[in-house]
Amino acid sequence: MVRLGARRLFNCRASRPAGAAKKLPLALLVFFAALLYSQIQPPPSKIPGTPGGPPVTAPRTRLRDGRHLAYLESGVPKEKARYKIIFVHGFDCCRHDVLNVSQALLEELGIYLLSFDRPGYAESDAHPARTEKSIALDVAELADNLQLGPKFHLIGFSMGGEIMWSCLRYIPHRLAGVAILAPVGNFWWSGFPPDVVEEAWRVQFPQDQRAVWVAHHLPWLTHWWNTQTLFRGSSVKHGDPAILSREDRIVAHKFMERPYKARIGVVQFEQVRQQGEHDSLHRDMMVGFGTWDWSPLEMENPFAGAVDEEVKVHLWHGAEDLYVPVQLSRYISKKLPWVVYHELPTAGHLFPAADGIPDVIVRSLLPGDE
Numbered sequence: 001m002v003r004l005g006a007r008r009l010f011n012c013r014a015s016r017p018a019g020a021a022k023k024l025p026l027a028l029l030v031f032f033a034a035l036l037y038s039q040i041q042p043p044p045s046k047i048p049g050t051p052g053g054p055p056v057t058a059p060r061t062r063l064r065d066g067r068h069l070a071y072l073e074s075g076v077p078k079e080k081a082r083y084k085i086i087f088v089h090g091f092d093c094c095r096h097d098v099l100n101v102s103q104a105l106l107e108e109l110g111i112y113l114l115s116f117d118r119p120g121y122a123e124s125d126a127h128p129a130r131t132e133k134s135i136a137l138d139v140a141e142l143a144d145n146l147q148l149g150p151k152f153h154l155i156g157f158s159m160g161g162e163i164m165w166s167c168l169r170y171i172p173h174r175l176a177g178v179a180i181l182a183p184v185g186n187f188w189w190s191g192f193p194p195d196v197v198e199e200a201w202r203v204q205f206p207q208d209q210r211a212v213w214v215a216h217h218l219p220w221l222t223h224w225w226n227t228q229t230l231f232r233g234s235s236v237k238h239g240d241p242a243i244l245s246r247e248d249r250i251v252a253h254k255f256m257e258r259p260y261k262a263r264i265g266v267v268q269f270e271q272v273r274q275q276g277e278h279d280s281l282h283r284d285m286m287v288g289f290g291t292w293d294w295s296p297l298e299m300e301n302p303f304a305g306a307v308d309e310e311v312k313v314h315l316w317h318g319a320e321d322l323y324v325p326v327q328l329s330r331y332i333s334k335k336l337p338w339v340v341y342h343e344l345p346t347a348g349h350l351f352p353a354a355d356g357i358p359d360v361i362v363r364s365l366l367p368g369d370e
């Protein structure tokens, strides 16, 4: 077949004027460029609540720009609550992955706990134009729509932890306190000394270094990179067990066997990624590791001079975290004296799922319960 084709091509060339022969390479180039383009283009996302899209099962609130955010409430009713906490989930998670605070503590302290699907995850509409700023504004608007009052507490885990820095920067006037758990750090934030970045970079597996590098330097290639099979992909995305530290191996099952899986009867990832990977996972990487025009390292205490109450910001990181190297959080904590740093010497990334830890985190966050 190939031979025949080649001969035909040859005959073709021989019997046609030189002009056509010159056009052939151009046609091939256009063909391959189109092929490449179609390969790197993400497929359209499935829109929740539309024909052919995933069903809407959760309550949702509509934002000013028309997008919906799906949410999950727990704890005491908000009208009776002393504290209102909004939880922001991590990469490849959804509203059900809320910090597992015990019912006893929720009731003892009077906590209303709100969790929501971040844009593009589970049942919240995608936000293709999302940035590290827009998510902070989404949080404030969510709080307004649900009438949580002027101030609330925030807890964010992993990629949701990184989002806490955005909230501190863009909506500090709404915050009563913040807990930042094992936050993703961006290697390109200004203010890190090169040796700190280098050490943190080396903690990652090569396949994770590559995925992060592509998300930062070649964001337009992120979809292709994370769906291709030629090179080994991100171990976070693929749930590679090698990324589990000693203690993560003990708690991983809790994290993987989420109660909602059984309740809803679908595999976790199906619900989390049901709109497509691009508007959920890939955009998380493109924003989280993208180029920011500000850096948490250069942030002044957003609560300096607030006399009425002392707003606490707690940063928690496990020293054996293989998902997100501890070095960046450790350095940030040195640079920002207004952040209370808790380094857990034997913990990995999944410590918020360990028995009793959620209550410890919440008690340290709320005033009067040190």
Ligand SMILES: *[C@@H]1O[C@H](CO)[C@@H](O)[C@H](O)[C@H]1NC(C)=O
Binding pocket: 100, 101, 102, 103, 254, 257, 258, 259, 353
């Ligand atoms: C959540 O915490 C309760 C105890 O408060 C525990 O019984 C339950 O197993 C935990 N669930 C998960 C998924 O970690």
